Amino acid sequence: MNRKKIMILLSMAIFICTTVTAQDFKYIGASKCKMCHNKADKGAQYKAWLDGPHAKAMESLKGDEAKDPKCLKCHSTAAAVDAGLIATLTAAEGVSCESCHGPGSMYKKKTIMLSQEKSLANGLILPDEKVCKTCHNEESPNYKGFNFKEYSAKIAHPNPAK
Helix, strand or coil: CCHHHHHHHHHHHHHHHHHHCCCCCCCCHHHHHHHHHHHHCCCHHHHHHCCCCCCCCCCCCHHHHHHHHHHHHHHHHHCCCCCCHHHCCCCHHHHHHHHHHHCCCCCCCCCHHHHHHHHHCCCCCCCHHHHHHHCCCCCCCCCCCHHHHHHHHCCCCCCCCC
């Protein structure tokens, strides 16, 4: 009987620890991603983001739009997430890597990034059409349709090492 109670308590402890860890994923900002993802052997992914439309999303807002929460939720990763989950992310960087790939605080370590399975377990998201349509949808006053295949090709930043 004691063995059964111990197993139940152990299971509950594991569940609680897992839940707490899942809530610890923080948004660290593109500058942290840059450290590894701007190297030529990684396809200069940071530069591809920096030169693309997502990094410039805040610049596209005019006048009061830059303060409107309806606009900011899609033009700035920092404005779209709970403030308690922000570590070093800033609103000025626009749509950061983490809008598409998830908060990087736990998967940024090289030892974790070497394994896709470990990365996914630590908050990495593999962006798909659903992720993109969080913002690219009919709610946007500038929406003119969204062709996932076409638009994802325009912002592609593959890692040639994989």
